[in-house]
Amino acid sequence: MKIADEIARRRTFAIISHPDAGKTTLTEKFLLYGGALQLAGTVKGRRDQRATASDWMELERQRGISISSTVLQFSYRGLVINLLDTPGHEDFSEDTYRVLTAVDAAVMVIDGAKGIEAQTRKLFEVCRRRGIPIFTFINKCDRPGKDPLELIDEVEAILGIGVFPVNWPLGVGNSFRGVFDRLMNKVHLFERTQGGKFKVPLKVGDITEPAMREQLGAAVVDQAGEELEMLEGAGATFNRDEVLAGRLTPLFFGSALNNFGVQMLLDGFLDHAPAPRPRPARNGPVPPDAEAFSGFVFKIQANMNPRHRDRVAFVRVCSGKFERDMQVIHERSGKLLRLSFSHRLFGRERETSDEAWPGDVIGIAGHAELQIGDTLTADPQIAYAPIPRFPPESFVYLHNDDTQNVKRYWTGLEQLLQEKLIQRFYPLDATRNVPLLGAIGELQFDVVRSRMELEYRTPTRIEPAPWTVARWLHTDVTEEQLRALRMGPGVVPARDENEHLIMLFESEWSLRYFQERNPEVAILDTAPEGDLV
Numbered sequence: 060m061k062i063a064d065e066i067a068r069r070r071t072f073a074i075i076s077h078p079d080a081g082k083t084t085l086t087e088k089f090l091l092y093g094g095a096l097q098l099a100g101t102v103k104g105r106r107d108q109r110a111t112a113s114d115w116m117e118l119e120r121q122r123g124i125s126i127s128s129t130v131l132q133f134s135y136r137g138l139v140i141n142l143l144d145t146p147g148h149e150d151f152s153e154d155t156y157r158v159l160t161a162v163d164a165a166v167m168v169i170d171g172a173k174g175i176e177a178q179t180r181k182l183f184e185v186c187r188r189r190g191i192p193i194f195t196f197i198n199k200c201d202r203p204g205k206d207p208l209e210l211i212d213e214v215e216a217i218l219g220i221g222v223f224p225v226n227w228p229l230g231v232g233n234s235f236r237g238v239f240d241r242l243m244n245k246v247h248l249f250e251r252t253q254g255g256k257f258k259v260p261l262k263v264g265d266i267t268e269p270a271m272r273e274q275l276g277a278a279v280v281d282q283a284g285e286e287l288e289m290l291e292g293a294g295a296t297f298n299r300d301e302v303l304a305g306r307l308t309p310l311f312f313g314s315a316l317n318n319f320g321v322q323m324l325l326d327g328f329l330d331h332a333p334a335p336r337p338r339p340a341r342n343g344p345v346p347p348d349a350e351a352f353s354g355f356v357f358k359i360q361a362n363m364n365p366r367h368r369d370r371v372a373f374v375r376v377c378s379g380k381f382e383r384d385m386q387v388i389h390e391r392s393g394k395l396l397r398l399s400f401s402h403r404l405f406g407r408e409r410e411t412s413d414e415a416w417p418g419d420v421i422g423i424a425g426h427a428e429l430q431i432g433d434t435l436t437a438d439p440q441i442a443y444a445p446i447p448r449f450p451p452e453s454f455v456y457l458h459n460d461d462t463q464n465v466k467r468y469w470t471g472l473e474q475l476l477q478e479k480l481i482q483r484f485y486p487l488d489a490t491r492n493v494p495l496l497g498a499i500g501e502l503q504f505d506v507v508r509s510r511m512e513l514e515y516r517t518p519t520r521i522e523p524a525p526w527t528v529a530r531w532l533h534t535d536v537t538e539e540q541l542r543a544l545r546m547g548p549g550v551v552p553a554r555d556e557n558e559h560l561i562m563l564f565e566s567e568w569s570l571r572y573f574q575e576r577n578p579e580v581a582i583l584d585t586a587p588e589g590d591l592v
């Protein structure tokens with residue numbers, strides 16, 4: 060059974076967390092240990108240093124933060140891994156949420172000095188709602204941080220999930236030298252090297268060996284011994300079913316920057332993470348080994364590689380076998396599309412892919428009609444749920460500063476709207492033609508300006524608009540009802556690109572005032588076309 064084998068060897072997962080916890084660094088080290096890179100790059104390197112494979116955008120390199128999610132496909136240990144590095148910053152969180160619709164598991168990275176931070180908590184909630192198993196990595200153990208037992212309590216208490224520490228740190232901060240593998244009962248002793256560009260030398264042995272005691276120091280060994288005993292006494296036992304149900308998180312300590320514990324995390328994750336499972340759809344779950352190919356678009360991005368200045372739709376394959384040149388149904392329009400330009404993705408790099416299996420993320424070029432959330436399928440019965448669109452919290456007018464080049468401005472803006480980096484709104488009483496754009500956070504407008512400049516050679520200028528809250532109205536609301544609404548101060552009705560009505564408010568206060576004055580009007584937290592799953 061070819062398809063069953065192919066499914067069994069797929070692992071598709073996202074790395075998630077609050078900004079700066081080390082997702083991109085960990086991604087790079089997974090690539091190094093997974094054999095996909097010979098030399099690891101750094102997030103915010105000096106000019107002579109290699110950048111990372113996942114933070115390839117100009118603005119990402121300048122600022123040392125991730126802005127856009129990246130897909131990296133590679134093979135390791137006979138498995139095909141689809142790894143998605145996501146941005147942590149809240150302003151880019153829509154991209155991260157979309158990625159979470161396309162993965163089967165997540166690695167949650169926690170900065171050992173900071174513990175659970177706000178954005179990590181939100182992303183964890185999304186994973187829990189979707190039933191995605193989570194593996195936890197406590198990063199930056201090379202720096203003074205919180206007590207390991209305290210960190211475990213924090214994960215259990217704040218996230219409300221059982222924790223099984225797979226390994227235990229030996230030494231902290233400057234004296235962090237290794238980890239104890241609780242499943243294998245072995246010590247992994249690492250050597251610190253400069254920069255962590257290459258794999259680090261590793262010594263594996265028993266904690267009782269005199270040589271280990273000497274190298275780690277008696278105090279470290281004794282303390283770890285006590286803590287490990289406590290864990291044995293009080294802690295959870297390892298149970299894979301609980302992990303797959305999202306009730307237990309295997310937890311690993313390490314340092315991505317120094318390559319400590321990276322291989323153990325990668326191997327442990329691959330051993331226990333699920334292969335693709337049946338996926339909910341309109342007419343019931345679709346098993347991955349269904350005969351018919353199906354998948355959906357969860358991201359669109361153009362101009363990723365200067366050699367191919369085109370638009371790529373990221374498709375998660377959910378069932379059946381994908382073959383290049385196949386004809387599929389574009390479920391939203393009912394049209395047949397031939398998918399001739401399919402690619403395996405590795406950051407900004409790509410190569411032609413002739414076939415793909417459930418779990419794979421492929422890049423499809425050459426189809427301008429593809430939108431985020433679209434289902435592509437060989438079986439007309441299959442339709443996947445739309446991907447929710449969240450209300451923006453920041454609004455600006457985007458002016459074209461180069462009036463000689465109106466066409467480039469509109470082409471660029473149209474593309475960025477397609478990527479749903481931003482949304483465009485049309486106030487009902489608008490008297491001006493300057494596009495009004497909304498985004499979850501302001502940083503997104505920096506990205507818009509940078510990409511307009513770099514990819515469309517169009518300098519733009521931003522004029523702030525006063526709204527900070529927006530809510531869609533239920534699609535039942537008629538024109539007549541709309542005219543009868545008591546608006547109150549600081550609110551403007553508008554339409555989005557899909558003609559749905561949305562109210563723009565200057566403050567939470569004006570939203571509440573509006574709700575109190577119009578109790579009969581149903582307002583929505585996400586755009587009317589998306590079910591929040």
Ligand SMILES: Nc1nc2c(ncn2[C@@H]2O[C@H](COP(=O)(O)OP(=O)(O)OP(=O)(O)O)[C@@H](O)[C@H]2O)c(=O)[nH]1
Nearest residue numbers: 078079080081082083084124125147199314315316
């Ligand atoms: N000391 C120490 N620093 C680390 C470690 N891992 C990552 N860092 C540093 O932490 C900073 C943030 O790392 P990134 O990998 O960019 O973090 P990120 O989670 O991808 O951040 P965003 O994508 O912007 O949310 C960088 O300066 C890294 O060098 C580690 O193990 N130890």
Ligand SMILES: [Mg+2]
Nearest residue numbers: 082083124125
């Ligand atoms: Mg990053």
